[in-house]
Amino acid sequence: MNENPASAEPGPSPLADATPLAGPTPVVAFRNVSIAFDGPPVLEDISFSLGPGETRILLGPAGVGKSVLLKLTNGLLRPDEGSIMLFGHEISPMPEEQLFALRTRAGMVFQEGALFDSLSVRDNVAFQLIQEGVPDDEIDLRVRDALRFVELEETFALFPASLSGGMRRRVAIARALIHQPELLLYDSPTGGLDPVTSTTIIELIVKERDVFKTPSLLVTHRLQDAFTLCTHRFDSEQGRMVPLPKGHTDPNTTFLMLEEGHLIFDGSLHELLHTENKFVREFLE
Amino acid sequence: MRYPVQESAPTRFRHTANTMAIDGIDRAAKKLVLTVQDYSLFAHHAVMNLFRPPRYWPEFLIQSDIIGVGSTSIVLLSGFFTGGVLALQSASTLSAFGATAMTGRFVSLTMIRELGPVLTGVMVSGRNASSMASELGSMVVTEQIDAMRALGVDPMRKLVTPRLFACISMLFFLTIVADAFGILGGGFVTIFMNHQDGPQYFSSAWEALRYPDIVQGLVKPLFSGFIIASIGCFYGMRTSGGTEGVGRATIQAVVTASVLIIFVDFFLTQILLSLFS
Numbered sequence: 001m002n003e004n005p006a007s008a009e010p011g012p013s014p015l016a017d018a019t020p021l022a023g024p025t026p027v028v029a030f031r032n033v034s035i036a037f038d039g040p041p042v043l044e045d046i047s048f049s050l051g052p053g054e055t056r057i058l059l060g061p062a063g064v065g066k067s068v069l070l071k072l073t074n075g076l077l078r079p080d081e082g083s084i085m086l087f088g089h090e091i092s093p094m095p096e097e098q099l100f101a102l103r104t105r106a107g108m109v110f111q112e113g114a115l116f117d118s119l120s121v122r123d124n125v126a127f128q129l130i131q132e133g134v135p136d137d138e139i140d141l142r143v144r145d146a147l148r149f150v151e152l153e154e155t156f157a158l159f160p161a162s163l164s165g166g167m168r169r170r171v172a173i174a175r176a177l178i179h180q181p182e183l184l185l186y187d188s189p190t191g192g193l194d195p196v197t198s199t200t201i202i203e204l205i206v207k208e209r210d211v212f213k214t215p216s217l218l219v220t221h222r223l224q225d226a227f228t229l230c231t232h233r234f235d236s237e238q239g240r241m242v243p244l245p246k247g248h249t250d251p252n253t254t255f256l257m258l259e260e261g262h263l264i265f266d267g268s269l270h271e272l273l274h275t276e277n278k279f280v281r282e283f284l285e
Numbered sequence: 286m287r288y289p290v291q292e293s294a295p296t297r298f299r300h301t302a303n304t305m306a307i308d309g310i311d312r313a314a315k316k317l318v319l320t321v322q323d324y325s326l327f328a329h330h331a332v333m334n335l336f337r338p339p340r341y342w343p344e345f346l347i348q349s350d351i352i353g354v355g356s357t358s359i360v361l362l363s364g365f366f367t368g369g370v371l372a373l374q375s376a377s378t379l380s381a382f383g384a385t386a387m388t389g390r391f392v393s394l395t396m397i398r399e400l401g402p403v404l405t406g407v408m409v410s411g412r413n414a415s416s417m418a419s420e421l422g423s424m425v426v427t428e429q430i431d432a433m434r435a436l437g438v439d440p441m442r443k444l445v446t447p448r449l450f451a452c453i454s455m456l457f458f459l460t461i462v463a464d465a466f467g468i469l470g471g472g473f474v475t476i477f478m479n480h481q482d483g484p485q486y487f488s489s490a491w492e493a494l495r496y497p498d499i500v501q502g503l504v505k506p507l508f509s510g511f512i513i514a515s516i517g518c519f520y521g522m523r524t525s526g527g528t529e530g531v532g533r534a535t536i537q538a539v540v541t542a543s544v545l546i547i548f549v550d551f552f553l554t555q556i557l558l559s560l561f562s
Contacts, residue, residue, distance in 0.1 A: 032444075046432050096439070104437035114432035126438050130341075175436075 008034050026051050027183050027215045028073055033082035035068060042068050044261045046082070050183075053207050053252055055216045057226045059265075060258035061283070066219040067111065069258070070187050073100040073217060074106050078095055085131040087182065103130060106183040107176030107214075113168035115160040115175070121147070122156050125175045146174040150204055166197035173204055177212075184208065186218040202228050203241040209233040209253070223284065229253055230269045259282070323523070326392040327445075328515045334439075334446040344447035351416075352448075353455030356409050357462060358544050364463035367400055368392055368470030376479045385481055389490035392471035397494065397502040399554070401464040406509030406546040409456055410537055414517035417448055418538035421521025422531040430522070445522070449514040455505065456510035464502060497561035505553055509546045 004077060005076045026049035033046040042065045050056050058066050070076040075091045084091050094102070123130065125146050126139045134142075147153045150170040160168060169189055176184060186205065190198035200223050205215055209216060210233055220226055228241075230253045235242045244250065249269045257265035257272075259279045265272060272280065334340075375391045421444060424430050431438045468490055476483040520538040524530045 071431070074435060076434055100434070100437045100439060103435055106435070108432070109434040110428045110432055110435075112427065114428040116429055116432070117427075127433075128439075131436075131438055 008071065011113060011150075026085070027054075027087060028217065029085040030072075031083045031085075033072060033079045033084060035072065035079050035081075041080075041261050043072075043079075043258075046263050048256055048263060048266055050215055050217055052215055055218065055229065055250070055253040056256055056257065057219060057229060057253065058219045058256045059223070059226060059283070060221060061145075062221055064258045065261050066221070066258060067187050070108075070185050070217060070219050073185055074103050074108060103183060104179065106185060107179065108185040109169065109172045109187060109189050111187045112165075113160070115163075115168055115171060115174040115272050117160055120156075121158050121160065121161075121163070121171055124160065124171060125178055127175065128179050142178055143174075147171075147174040149177060149207075150174045164197075166193050166200060169193070169201055170204065173201075173208070177208065180212075184214050184216040186216060186220075188219050188221070190220065190222055198222070199228070200217050200227060203234075205229065206232055206241050207234040208246035209250075211236070226255065227269070230255075233254075300530070324515070324519050325346055327519050327522070328511075330513060331518070334354045334442045335450060339442060341443050341447050342442060345451050348448050348451035349455055352409070352413050352452050356412055356455070356459055359408050359412060360463045361466050362460045363404055364396070364466035365470035366400065367404055367463075368396055368467030368472075369474040371395055371400070371467070372474035372479065375532035376475065376481070385479070386485055386489060388471065388479075388481065389468075389486035389488070390493035393468050393490035394493055394498060396467035396471075397464045398498050399502075399550075400506035401467055402502055402509060403547065403550050405456065405460045405463045405506060406513065406550075407543050409452075409459060409509075410450050410513045410542040413452065414542040415515045415535045415539045417514065417517030418521040418524075419535045420529055421445075421518055422524030422534040425522060425524045426527050426531060432459055432528060439464050440522070445514075445518045448518055449511065452514035453507055453510035454553060456506040456513070459505040460502065467553075497557075501554070501557045504557065505550060508549050508553060512545045512549065513542050516545065537541050 015135065028050040030046050030048050034041050034044045036042060046069065048056070058069065060066050066075060066239075072079055074086065075094065075096075079092055082092070086102060089102060091099060091102065115121075116127070119127070122140070122143050125143045126134075129139050129142065142152060144156065147156060150173050152167060152170050152174070153168065155163060160171070164173065173189070189205065190201050193201065193224045205216070205218065206229060208214060209229075218226075218229070232241045232243050233250065234240075251268075254268050255265060255272045256263060257280055264277055265275060265280050267275075274285070275281070371392045372388055376385055376388050379385050379387055379391070420428070424433075424444075430444075433443065444522050468487075471490070472483060472486050475481045475486040517538045520534040520541070524534040526533070
């Protein structure tokens, strides 16, 4: 796998007619976004941004709209109000045909992996490459590289039904990484997994963050995972995740927190731990 | 001066019940109109995709195999036994008029004009509308459809359009198989059970057929194929509510497709009869 995705040359953009923002642009920017589904708003007046090289961890209890926010980010859902900028393009009014092209620049890891049952691990990971008509030899090479990154090279020819929950998530991460995305979206990547497997997944996310430096938005309700991400780094020499020195945190990993559809916190781990917000304090305790 | 009329309790109850009933009808009507509108847009989108790249020909071939080859045995058996039953029933009625020689004519015309297309449509609907709805429904509830969209692939193009055109083309050939085996089934009963003359049965079956009969029989499966795939995929793609929702979508798909096939067949028969009369 190419370890410098920034050097990868982007293909011809079908979005040439869309007007990008002037100046340095955040990878993702929400401005006063609201959405409802046949009832009270699920998200209301959400504003935040994700800059290049940043990892933002979206915290909140179950059912608060975290996954909805993630699906709004790459246009899988459309907001009722507000604007969403992705790679400098306003995606809220964008036709689905144009969105398909834009989405190929972002990788997404779904809650349960969302692997295609009828395809082998190789074809799942290579899904995007197959659609683009990449030659089989190159596909095999890149799939093996991606699977090696998640330490699952031996699953190359298996089908998703024969994988455990943790292995499915790791294959999903490989699928999201194979196209060298410019943004990664993780939807509760450790949800429903045992602590050991969760740590393996978090280690992979830390490895991805520190090796490729891809901007990421990660949804979780598990504080332990969020804190591990913030207080650890990947040591390439040792080939594993190691804790940062005591009192240090990753400066590019910050937090967002949702409560009943509202964004109630946006800041660093230090700010999170010292906030006076009653709901955040209850959540942390 | 007018005084406000005080309603008695039973009258108030009746008014409330009437209002609730009207609200219920209103909601159901709106839901129906909305579903028809969604279906029309869905079907239009699925058809138009064939005229714009990318086209997924390997998926078309896979679906043709699943729908066409996979349904051959049930279509063949149902056609054969329906033809047999037709021969049994018609022979007993025609013998009262001394017209058992007309059995072949009766079986071939009934099979080719009506029973072949409708029976094939209903059988394939039971097998494939359900499989499409449950397969796509499962993909929706396990987020595989969202994953496909997130990977930059249009599920309408990749999943729906190949199924639609595979079903239309395969139903055409399956109907021919059902017609042929229906006539063979009728021949089997005529020769081995009714002990009548075989060549007479087959020659009357052949001579009775006219060009409009063939056209009638081969136009109908094109519509049935469209109904089966579009309804199966439509209910599959709008599945919600987890595994229970998948079951609900499957039932709705089979019921709607089967009823629509018979409903559309009625109008098509009227139109085609008036065209060829």
